[in-house]
Amino acid sequence: MSFQFILGPAGSGKTYFCINDISMRMKNNDEKVIFIVPDQMTFQMEYELVKKAEHKGMLNSQVFSFSRLAWKVLQETGGMSRTHISDVGISILLRKIIEERKEELKILKNVSNQQGFFDDLTKLMAEFKGFQVSSDALQEIIHQLEQEQSKNTMFVQQKLHDIRIVMDAFEEHVKDKYLDSEDYLNLLIKQIPTSEYVKNSIVYIDGYYDLAPQERSVVEALMKVCKEIKFSLTIDRAYDNGLPNELNLFYKPAVLYQQLLGLASENNQVIEEPVRLTNTENRFGHRKDLQHLEQNFDSRPVKPFLQSEHISIIGAVTKRAEVDAVAREITSLVKEKGYRYRDIAIFLRNSDDYSHLISTIFQSYDIPLFIEEKRSMMQHPMYRLLLAVIDIIQKNWRYDGIFTAYKTELLYPLQSHMKKRRERIDAFENFCIAYGMQGKKWTSEDRFTYRKYRSLDGVKATVTDEEKMFEEQINEDRALLVEPVQQLVSELKNAKNTREMCIALYEFTEEIQLPEKLQRLRDEAEEQGRLLESKDHEQVWKGFVNLLDECVELIGDEKISRKTFFELLQTGIQSLQFANVPPSLDQVSVANFDHSRLQRVKCAYVIGVNEGVIPSKVREDGLLGDEARTLLIQNGIEVAPTSTYQLFAENFNMYVGLTRASERLTITYPLTNDDGKALAPSSLISRMKGLFPGFQQRFESGDISMRTPKEQLSYVTNKEMAVSNLVLQTQNWIVQEERVNMDLWWTIYNVLIEDDIWRDQLFKALSSITYDNVAVSLGEELSSELYGEELQGSVSRIELFHQCAYAHFARFGLQLQERDVYKFEAFDMGQLFHSALTVIGEALMRENKSWSNLSQAECDKLAHEVIEEIAPKFQRDILHSTNRYRFLKKKMQSVISKVSYILSKQEEVGEFRPIALEVGFGKNQILSSYELPIGKNKKMNLGGRIDRIDEAVSENGEYLRIIDYKSRDKALKLSDVYYGLALQLLTYLDIAITNSQTLTGQKANPAGVLYFHVQNPIVDLGNKVDESDAEDELFKKFKMNGLLLGERESNVLMDRTLDQDGGSSSIVPVAIKKDGNYTKSSKVIDKEHYPLMSNYIKQKFTEAGEQILAGEVTANPYQQKDHVPCKYCSYQSICQFDKTIKGNEYRILPPLKDEDAIQKMIEEVANNESRTK
Template sequence: MLHLMLGRAGFGKTSCIHQELASRVKEGEQRLMLLVPEQFSFESERALLALLGPKLAQTVQVVSFTRLAQRLLQQEGVSSSKRLDDSGRAMLMSLALSQAQDHLTVYRPQAQTPGMIQSMLSASAEFKMCGISPDQLGAVSHSLSGPLGSKIADLSAVLSLYDALVSQSYVDPMDDLTHFARLLSQKPLLQGWQIFLDGFNGFTGQEWLVIRRMMEQASDLWVTLCTDRLDDPDNGSGLFSPVSETGRRLRRMAKEAEIPVASPVYLNEAVRFASPCLKELEENIFRYDSLPCESKPSDIVLYEAADPFDEADFVARSIHRLIREQGLRYKNIAVIARSIDPYLGILDEALHRYGIPCFADRRVEVETKPLPQAVLSALEAVSSRWDTGAVLRACKTGFMGLGTEDIAKLENYVLLWKISGSRWTSPWHGNPRGFVEQETEEDILALEAINGLRERVMAPLLSLEQGLTGTGAQMAQAVWRFLEDVAAPDTLRAMVQQLESRGEHDLADQLNRSWDSVVGLLDQAVDTLSNADMTPSRFRELLQLALTTCDLGHIPQGLDQVSLGSADRMRPADVEVAFLVGANEGEFPASNASSGLLGDSERKQLIAYGLPLSDTAQQRACEEQFLTYTSLFVPSHQLYVSYTRQNFSGENTLPSSLFSEIRRCFPSLRIQTTPQELEELIEAEMPAFDQCASHLKDNTPKAASLRAYFSASPQWSDRMSALFRAADASPIAFSHPEGARALFGGSMRLSATRIEQYHLCRFAYFCKYGLSANVRRPAEVDALEYGSMTHFLLEHLLSRFDSSSWEALSTSEQLSCIEGLADQYVCTHLGGWEDKSPRFKALLRRFTRSCLALAQHLFREQEQSSFIPVDFELAVGRDGDVKPFTLLLPGGERIQVEGKIDRVDIMQKDGISYVRVVDYKTGVKKFRLSDILYGLNMQMLLYLIALWRDNSKYGSVVPAGILYMPALESAVELDRHADPKALALKKTAGFKMNGLVLDDPTVVQGMEPGAKGIFIPVKALKNGGFDARSSLASLAQLGRIEEHIRRILTQMAQSLQNGDIAALPIQGSGVDACQYCPYHAVCGWEKGDASRPFQTMKNDQVFETILREEGGISHE
């Protein structure tokens, strides 16, 4: 007999069914079965255990459709073949699409894409659940014309091939219910059973087939339905229309089978709700003929959140308050979203901040775990012919036998030398330090170690490459051998033990189960792909697709936890308070969007041809409304509903119809927003600290109380100190100067580059030279390397030729000479010509032609100058040819500035030695004397002063100046008809040096007779003076510059020793210390923050400023 029990949400249907079962158990009846949806199984078993006790509860079999089918099929020996899982389905569907591709019309272009494989699997699952065979599709396709007919014909062809491939070796669990129904038609396995169906609102086509046999065999079939009537005055569009249709269909089926039908049992009293408000809401919601309720609902809260983060904080704050004020248990609270996935990482994190334990019903993707990633990365490395990213990803999974430091060394080397492709398969020769002139013993040992790491990584990968041939089954076996080669089981065991020791049992369990997933997937591949030839790339795609179908589940780590879940998956019991989040338009209820390969109009056409498809637009709309209804009435005591003004993408959103419908029922209900009062936001320490930070400078008693509490707390006091520093914009500094002195030293050996970096930004100096947080740069011929090459070429040219011998060469001979030197440089500094790209060679040719023009200008300048080059790459330092610039600090420590001078020129005149320093610049370096006021551009002046004050190398010398010589030929803009002479003048002007020259006619004439301003930044006037743009300084002024530099360096040393590392960059007049700074992401400096303003000045203004400093007025 068929018994229908009808009642709306919360009316006690489940309790009544349990009582019916209990009464029969106590009467001694045996064949009792409770059939529930899979997600209801645990809660149903627990409820019966509590009602009947352990012994009697065993009398009732609690099963789902799938578990019942599997049990009886195995009992009868029908399901003895291998069972197919999701990964096997993906592989077989790929094969089916591959075999059918040439015969397809609509789906041929996308046949081998992962997206099409997934779509076909979804279509197969849907048709099987609806009881539609590929043959039925084929028959219907002959009656259809146009695109739909072709589409259905394609589906029939692919799914027929797929089913044939499955049947060769497997049983598809998706066919279990179909096989079960067929088995029941042959054997009365359920004869005499009393079967109770609870928790269903509708059934699939396969389930209907089973229910028909149940009706015929069971002595009683009870079905609960969430509706209050069987008729449908709303013609399919009402809240309970789909459920009522389920009831009517059950009655029709029973009558067709001549099964007695009992009068429906109507439950008319809500028993779940302890809150009158929820009871009233259930009676009126989605019933548009109902009248508004006059009562003010105290147990229903509507909340408008600014964004999902505000919403998550509201939920966590409210739960914390409920626990504190009402003494609720966490397990009696549920948070329901239409889809919980977007909230993960936001909602659970908010609950964690409030100290609230929670369990999220979420899918844990196996493909993100280290072992599957190791397999996929290794396959990608092979199929891509050693893509560096893939090889390094494999290393970083931990399964390639390298530790963290080894991986870092390998990655640094690979990035340094841009290793990729076949270079992974042969020994490396590049120096681990990059381009160096001399290789040390340490370099050789380091390179040997790195090559050892390369071999350890590549040995198993090369073995894998050899095995990845033939069929997919052979490739799966090669992957298994790869896992053995890298000792994957031992590595995984060590990883699990480490996680267990840290108390991360859930992650440890997931890692363990990832092994089962990977091994099971390989087993499936051996079985399903034994006759499928494919490329390594295709095999990897299939493996990755199969992995996406696997998940590890998520086991609750406690008994008392808040439940988080999606509305269509979550079936919580004993919930007193529920939070419905994300009630935005189009989200909850979800928008009525069609999915899959068939559109809504196509579905309607197929239904018209007799195919029992579901999921039309109207059905989806009704199901969404019903799902929303059942979610609303999960709780017994209180309901919270929230939406966000902005979604996860930052787009503006509106509340869903749920808000307006609740307010229609309760017009007096007001929508709450984020509280403005501070005490309403304070529920736990961590969020309270956030509020303290937000209101740090508020002059209110509440804010003061928060500041006092956290400042006095040992746990929070350090964070409070950091907050105060940030709020006061306190410059970054060492908390104890002793630490700075230990890091930077008392006495310091500095370079001009370090000095410049410090004055550009002290924090950047700290990062680079204190922390050694250096940017990893590839060994390539960049601007810096071109500069080094230029220095090398010019040094050798000037030491080998004078102006007359150079001019004696033809242009081709000059170019040949430069090319020879460039070749020498490549061999001695850049690791030789091996692995040099055609692009490198082309750039080098262009560079040598540019150097020819530079050399020709250089020798022309030398020919007319009295200054003779005497030294190149001259070392300045304690162990150098010239003693360093030395400064004695007030505390007795010393500063020494060391470096190398590109070129030293000397002129002997009237018994006096004049010295100048020349630097070659491949960039657009311009000397501005005003730079030194800010501690910038002092390198050449420091070298000149070192030569001036140290008589050991050249004896007593007079400083004649510093000059920057452009080392690259600049572009020339001229009329196309310009004569060669004009072109030559323009090119010469492009090589004009800039810098600072001693204001002495002897020196000026010695550098450029006539001082026409062609070679040096000085131009004579007819009256014997120099024009205003000439860059000159007297000997006394050079002395003042020296004293200024000493003051600057003293201040620098004292600031460093005091721990001053403030992020105070120089900004202004075209100087921006932050523009290319690699540390900008960590310093916290933003536009508008305090900086050191930079301003250019004329030379006379600079000397005036220095004079004021000497008078006691500091520039800083």
């Protein structure tokens, strides 16, 4: 029995020496050959051997990995009677152990809920088995640490203590019943001596750079029964006399060499002279630069080489530019150099950073692709549905879980029209959000009812057919989820053990026809050529069934809580991964830089070569950590290397990775990350520049215009790419005409416009170049169709138009609204205050009472009654939905009581009394309104509702004033009136005066307009403690703001204290000096200006109406100092107004003093009258 090394550096032909040697032996049918390689190489090596065997076959030779050899031997010798447990099953079992042993654990119980914890723990259990770490060995270390009683090692001691408990519990559970992947190797070691298949065979082992102790034990067992063992190793020479320095490039394989040499000696093997392969022309041919890289990668000092035609480096401004450059090069290699896609590979270290980007860009270039990465199944719709159902049950029917379940589209009946179903579910979601449908409302026997929101008056209108149809629809959609989930909840509740819980979950999937729906998705993907996706749909179902099978097998007879069952399922689902199978043979492979064993790579691209990536930073594994690993190694327990050792091995990893390509090597790196932050190139780039000082590094800016016409042509691999790059290049040409050569692109343009399919797409894409985000006028005809010949206006509508024409168009033309949310906001509070005060006022008027008749106790009583009356009608009874809202209702009741009392006190010192509340004006209303002519044959009807009209009577006649309740402090500025931003109160006053005959029976005079701030103010008394002082201060806080006519009589009617010689009102914004004149701070205007302002306001309505019906929809928000309406606008995401875009500019409204605003109104009214004469 003999043992022989096959030694040589990368590219020296070790693998193909093995293949050629095996093919020679295959001619002798008496010899059995076993070829052991890593899992990633098995398919490729089988392919190579079949090619060598040609028509003769390879019956006496087989390719195995260690795990596949275990299956082969155990099938022959027995030992397969125990049930296999996968990593998913192990994760489930470990979670159960952690839950059961929590009280004994010191560290792990506190971190077990962290994402990925059980994956890490599963890997650690596998590592300890692979490295043959025993529980007894751990206990010795723990005992030693306990004796030392060092604070520095306390954490490590506790961690090892926990790991040992979990190890022992796990082994106890699986002992004599189950086998995991590592157990197969232990059984293989035991069964090799009895295997006729292995006995006297010739074994070749290739592709390994290190072996775990368990794998070395397999090799040792093979030594005892096999005729020959030949082990190939990537190494520069035989290290018979000891290990080299840890910094030596080949230290890692040298360690393995020494380990295997020792095993061969201990097992009395005939150690044959190694086969030494040194000719790297086997891989690199006559490409001297690639040979130089292999031979001098780690040479000190650096040995420069001037030739570098087969090696290149690309720096790119972004990852997108980097990957795009690689895609264009690959396209060129295939189309111009005769390469096949299968000759090309991309190697990277952080697949999460690049996978999606590579998939997207390569698809646009029509490059077939296979990414060698383990993909989690968690994002598949099936598992998103199952996790959502778990979330629904655990969190009592919350929005997120509910609509995650619906949006997987796996609840819809088979043969559903998907587009219509999506629209239905969107409408259903809007309903649930608006009506607060979550929690017990979903499981209640009551149907969901739908009524369009009308008003707070509580009057129930007739249910429309549209409402009935929608209500039926939402209840049907509700049943799709509620019925199967409630059935699942019931069955889980009645389940006696885990097996019955698993059966209940399986029956849930059958109830919603999940297998049939997955089969439909698989067939659709297959028909459309999406083979990888088709396989995914198959795998998720198999994964689910296997997950349930393992739960039943491992803990089927145990009774566990529903919470624990769900946690086990979540752990299992998190561990499920897709098994990637290449959909075709001719495709570019994307592989991990460290772990890939790709063969026959002609052109390699190593991407993402930034500092900290290649070479990598020192990173500890999260669970065991370097401190614990070092401690174990120092005590003779072999485990996976520490991060420091891995750093030493990084040089070897780079050497292997950079020498894979036989013909071309390209290294690339980006200069910025996805957030635009700078990234440094790797130190490897500097090393490569030192080795090859003659080559020119290329830089990719992503700017196509900086390319030559020939280079630009590489961007045009298909018509889709032609259109997108033609648009980009045309845009560059418009900006910098003299610097852009368009000859190529005009040719491409002429080709595309002859194509019936692509012509329209080209024109649409080119139209984007001149996009300036300026809305085009609708024109009169379209506006008339949209708004009608008679414009139905309101004051707030016209004010909105003056704020921004586009906001008006979005609200009243497109009728866009924000999603109705079951939420109580500041606006809602204002509405409630407004309604409550109106209801109280109406009650007083019916009883011929006034506010001044009310005592504090009566205010309290009325506030309580009115809030109790209107709260159920408000926002679908939201104020009774939670304790928080019930408390808020009580607070608002207190505010209404306080405000009512203030109103009573204000009436006591004045003569004005309410005569109309919430009175409407306009068509079919109590009060008539404006009917303003617009243009030749059109008109605008103004309508609205006035909060409150007050009347006061004097010897000289009657006066009317307007009160508007506001939940925020507000002032009336004459500049805002002039700019059309504050027309409401003065319009209401004009309407009231115009209709005074209807309201009072005689013509009345205007007195003013006032805002009443409904609030709950904090009063600062300073050193005052008297109760009357507190009331006076509170009274002042409610002083109204607004605008009064400068007529002494009407102002005294508002506040009798003004009848004295001078004084300042605590109710209205007026103060009179001793000489009888108003103070500068008084908000009054001359009586003579009122008619003029009335005419000006009508003029603003008319002008706005004309512009609306002319089709004005420009996004033209105003700006007053620092204030712009966009800050609170709901339509920003639609108009996309951006002041950095040409044509998107604010209308600057200069500040105006009151007298200047009045003067401008006088001038504009005069100008208008002169134009219309």
